Amino acid sequence: MTHGRLFIGGRWQAPSDGGSREVENPATEQVIARVAEGGPRDVEHAVAAARVAFPSWSATPVADRVVLLEGWYAELRAVSGQLVATTVAEVGAPVAVAREAHVDLGLAVLRGSLDAAAEVAWEEEVGLSLVLREAAGVAACITPWNYPFYQVLAKLGGALVAGCTVVLKPAELTPLSAYLLVEAAERAGLPAGVLNLVTGAGAVVGEALVTHPDVDVVSFTGSTAVGARITALAAPTVKRVCLELGGKSASVVLDDADLVRAVTSTVEAAMLNSGQTCSAWSRLLVPAPRLAEAEEIAAAVAAGLVLGDPLAESTRLGPVVSAGQRATVAGFVDRAVSAGARIVAGGSAPPRSLGHFHAATVLSDVAPDAEVVREEVFGPVMTIQGHRSDDDAVALANASSYGLHGGVWSADPDRALALARRLRTGQVDLNGAAFNPSAPFGGYGRSGNGRELGRHGIEEFLETKSVQR
Numbered sequence: 001m002t003h004g005r006l007f008i009g010g011r012w013q014a015p016s017d018g019g020s021r022e023v024e025n026p027a028t029e030q031v032i033a034r035v036a037e038g039g040p041r042d043v044e045h046a047v048a049a050a051r052v053a054f055p056s057w058s059a060t061p062v063a064d065r066v067v068l069l070e071g072w073y074a075e076l077r078a079v080s081g082q083l084v085a086t087t088v089a090e091v092g093a094p095v096a097v098a099r100e101a102h103v104d105l106g107l108a109v110l111r112g113s114l115d116a117a118a119e120v121a122w123e124e125e126v127g128l129s130l131v132l133r134e135a136a137g138v139a140a141c142i143t144p145w146n147y148p149f150y151q152v153l154a155k156l157g158g159a160l161v162a163g164c165t166v167v168l169k170p171a172e173l174t175p176l177s178a179y180l181l182v183e184a185a186e187r188a189g190l191p192a193g194v195l196n197l198v199t200g201a202g203a204v205v206g207e208a209l210v211t212h213p214d215v216d217v218v219s220f221t222g223s224t225a226v227g228a229r230i231t232a233l234a235a236p237t238v239k240r241v242c243l244e245l246g247g248k249s250a251s252v253v254l255d256d257a258d259l260v261r262a263v264t265s266t267v268e269a270a271m272l273n274s275g276q277t278c279s280a281w282s283r284l285l286v287p288a289p290r291l292a293e294a295e296e297i298a299a300a301v302a303a304g305l306v307l308g309d310p311l312a313e314s315t316r317l318g319p320v321v322s323a324g325q326r327a328t329v330a331g332f333v334d335r336a337v338s339a340g341a342r343i344v345a346g347g348s349a350p351p352r353s354l355g356h357f358h359a360a361t362v363l364s365d366v367a368p369d370a371e372v373v374r375e376e377v378f379g380p381v382m383t384i385q386g387h388r389s390d391d392d393a394v395a396l397a398n399a400s401s402y403g404l405h406g407g408v409w410s411a412d413p414d415r416a417l418a419l420a421r422r423l424r425t426g427q428v429d430l431n432g433a434a435f436n437p438s439a440p441f442g443g444y445g446r447s448g449n450g451r452e453l454g455r456h457g458i459e460e461f462l463e464t465k466s467v468q469r
Contacts, residue, residue: 002033002034002035003033003034003035003036003175003176003179003199004020004034004035004036005036006036006038006042006046006196006197006198006199007182007186007195007196007197008042008045008046008049008196008197008198009045009046009048009049009052009053009192009193009196010049010186010191010192010193011192014036015036015037015038015039015042015200016038016039016041016042016045017037017039017041019036019037019038019039019200020034020035020036020037021034021035021036021037021172021199021200021201022034023035023090023173023174023175023176024173024322025089025090025092026091026092026318026319026320026321026322026355026356027092027309027310027318027319027355027356027357028354028355029323029354029355029356032089032090033090033176035175035176035179035199036199036200037199037200037201038198038199038200038204038205039200039204039205039208040204040205040208042198042200042205043167043198043205043208043209043212044208044212046167046196046197046198047138047167047209047212047214047215048214049192049193049196050138050165050166050167050193050194050196051138051165051214052193053165053191053192053193053194054135054137054138054164054165054193056191057135057163057164057165057191057193057194058134058135058163058164058165059163060163062117062120062122062161062163063117065117065160065161065163066114066117066161068188068189068190068191069110069114069157069160069161069188069190070114071188071189072110072184072185072188072190073107073110073111073114074188075184075185075187075188076107076110076181076184077107078184079180079184080103080104080107082180083102083103083149083177083180084098084099084102084103086176086177086180087102087103087148087149087177088310088311089176090148090173090174090175090176090177091145091146091147091148091174091273091318091321092274092310092318092319092320092321092355092356093273093274093310093318094310094312094315094316094317094318095310095311095312095313095315096313096315096316097272097273097316097318098310101147101150101272101273102147102148102149102150103149103150105150105435105437106147106149106150106152106153106154107153108437109150109153109154109157109437109453110153110156110157111437112157112437112438112453112454113153113157113158113161113453113454113457113458114157114161115438116161116438116454116455116457116458117161117458119454119455120133120455120458120459120462121133126466128468128469129466129467129468129469130466130467130469131464131465131466131467132464132465132466132467133459133462133463133464133465134163134462134463134464134465135162135163135164135461135462135463136162136164136216136217136240136461136462136463137164137165137215137216137217138164138165138166138167138214138215138216138217139155139159139164139165139166139167139215139216139217139218139219139461140166140167140169140209140210140212140215140217140218140219141155141156141159141166141167141168141169141219142169142202142206142209142210142218142219142220142221142222142230143155143168143169143170143171143178143221144171144221144222145171145172145173145174145321146273146276146277146278146321146378147273147277148170148171148174148175148176148177148178149177149178149181151221152168152170152177152178152181153181154221154244154441154452154453154457155219155221155452155457156168156181156195157457157458158452158453158457158458158459158460158461159217159219159461160190160194160195161458162458162459162460162461162462163461164216164217164461165193165194165195165196166194166195166196167196167197167198167209167215168182168195168196168197168198169198169199169200169202169205169206169209170197170199171202171222172199172200172201172202173321173322174321175199178197178199179197182195182197202222202226206230207233210230210233210234211233211234211236211237212237213237215237215239216239216240217239217240217241217242217460217461218230218234218239218240218241218242219242219450219452219460219461220241220242220243220244221243221244221245221278222245223245223246223376224245224246224376224402224446224447224448227243227245227448230243231243241449242448242449242450242452242460243448243449243450244278244441244442244443244447244448244450244452245278245402245404245443245446245447245448246278246376246378246402246404246446246447247278247279247280247282247376247402247403247404247405247443247447248282248283248373248374248375248376248400248402248404249279249280249281249282249283249402249404249405249406249407249425250281250283250284250285250396250397250400250406250407250423251265251266251269251270251281251283251284251285251406251407251408251409252285252387252393252394252397252406252407252408252409252419252423253266253284253285253286253287253294253409254287254390254393254408254409254410254415254416254419255287255290256410256411256412256415257409257410257411257431258409258411259286259290259293259294259297260297261409261432262286262409262431262432263284263286263294263297263298263301264297264301265432266281266284266298266382266407267284267297267298267301267302267360267362267382268301268305269281269407270282270284270380270382271302271305271316271317271360271380271382273318274317274318274319274320274358274379274380275320275329275377275378275379275380275381275382276320276321276325276378276379278376278378278404278405278447279404279405279427280382280405281382281405281406281407282376282377282381282382282383283373283382283383283385283396283397283400284298284382284383284384284385285384285385285386285387285393285396285397286384286385286386286387287386287387287388288386288387288388289386291364291384291386294384295344295362295364295384298344298345298362298382298384299344299345299362302344302345302346302359302360302361302362303345303360305317305360307351307352307357307359307360308352317357317359317360317380318357319355319356319357319358320356320357320358320379320380321356322356323356325356325378325379326350326356326357326358326379328377328378328379329348329358329377329378329379329380329381330348330358331348332371332372332375332377332379332381333346333347333348333361333363333372333381334348335371335372336363336366336370336371336372337363339367339370339371340365340366340367341363341364341365341366341370341372341383342363342364342365343361343362343363344362344363344364344384345359345360345361345362346358346359346360346361346362346380346381347359347361348361358379358380358381359380360380361380361381361382362381362382362383362384363381363382363383363384364383364384364385366383366384366385368385368396368399370383373385374400374401376402390415390419393419394419394422394423397423397425398422398423398424400445401445401446402443402444402445402446402447403423403424403425403426403443403444403445403446403447404425404426404427404442404443404444404447404448405425405426405427405428405429405443406420406423406425406427406428406429407428407429407430407432408420408423408428408429408430408431409430409431409432410430410431413430413431416430416431417430424444424445425443425444425447426440426441426442426443426444426447426451427439427441437453437454438453438454438455439453439454440452440453440454440456440457441453441457
């Protein structure tokens with residue numbers, strides 16, 4: 001598979017320096033594609049094209065923008081099978097996970113953005129003033145490798161409905177689904193310059209976008225360290241920066257909860273996408289008197305997650321994305337064990353001779369301030385800690401500089417909600433409630449700022465104007 005061009009100003013063109021980059025299948029360690037490697041000059045051309053397209057696109061009535069984007073949505077649905085196969089190949093996600101958590105959920109997110117256009121207060125009267133919501137300008141959307149299709153749509157849906165024009169920079173490890181997504185937009189007839197694609201390294205293409213004076217909004221999903229750097233780089237041009245960063249989320253099981261259901265669901269959620277999920281429940285907090293019982297349940301669930309060929313429907317645990325990521329995950333486990341943690345399931349030893357696989361790993365006997373408890377591992381690793389009361393559980397859950405996600409399990413819905421209100425985190429699921437692709441998604445603290453999805457995701461790309469009359 002070769003994608004040797006960039007999409008700029010409505011046409012496919014070679015990168016300015018002719019560079020390219022290999023893409024690897026993390027399950028087979030084989031090169032499966034070669035894609036264009038953009039550079040600063042390509043960013044200049046893409047931003048210029050987006051700037052030229054902005055006046056017309058932002059002035060297009062919202063309903064007309066949505067009609068065009070509905071066509072894009074239909075084109076994406078038509079190639080959903082190809083998108084699933086591409087996600088399996090470039091991410092290593094098991095096919096069932098690629099279908100449900102990557103492609104179907106990504107399409108649901110775009111559907112939510114299109115439906116939410118009618119919910120935005122594009123104009124409202126406030127006293128003697130007419131308050132207008134207008135597109136912020138050119139948006140740079142920089143997306144990660146863990147959910148490459150979903151994450152792009154989480155940004156582009158809101159940005160394009162808002163009337164912004166976009167330069168998309170997907171993760172260099174997983175750029176293939178972005179090509180399918182842009183090809184679908186081209187078939188749907190999005191005007192030239194509304195959506196531009198520049199693939200390449202974050203340190204080159206990403207930084208050129210972030211520092212560009214004609215970029216008005218930067219929307220980034222990725223690590224907290226890179227998010228902090230983006231904030232600093234964007235500061236001189238005082239552009240808006242929206243960040244969806246890391247997480248170290250706690251699943252809090254109260255003493256009246258169904259322990260088997262709560263622990264089973266938490267382990268499965270923590271290991272989804274090989275643990276490469278920013279909102280993963282990577283910390284399980286259970287009543288201290290039932291810690292041993294919870295460990296036994298967690299070990300059985302982790303051992304039952306079928307690890308292997310991502311193309312097999314029975315596989316539930318694929319590889320992590322790269323050799324470097326596997327080494328990072330294994331390093332966290334080894335250091336945790338050296339510091340006194342006990343392996344309940346899994347461990348750092350490679351479970352297969354080929355592919356970047358890491359076993360589903362559960363650790364107990366971890367100190368509250370242990371590295372593996374404090375820092376995001378971004379792999380199939382979770383910890384179990386005991387708590388002695390609701391107050392103690394809240395203190396442990398909130399003892400994190402992250403605040404992206406959380407869960408609460410209780411037989412009493414009112415008790416669960418009361419505890420959820422006390423968690424310093426952007427989302428909380430009560431008793432395993434389903435993810436809502438139209439509800440605002442984002443975090444507190446080191447998990448970032450701003451919100452994606454639905455109406456709130458559109459509003460991130462809008463400016464507010466007051467007209468007195």
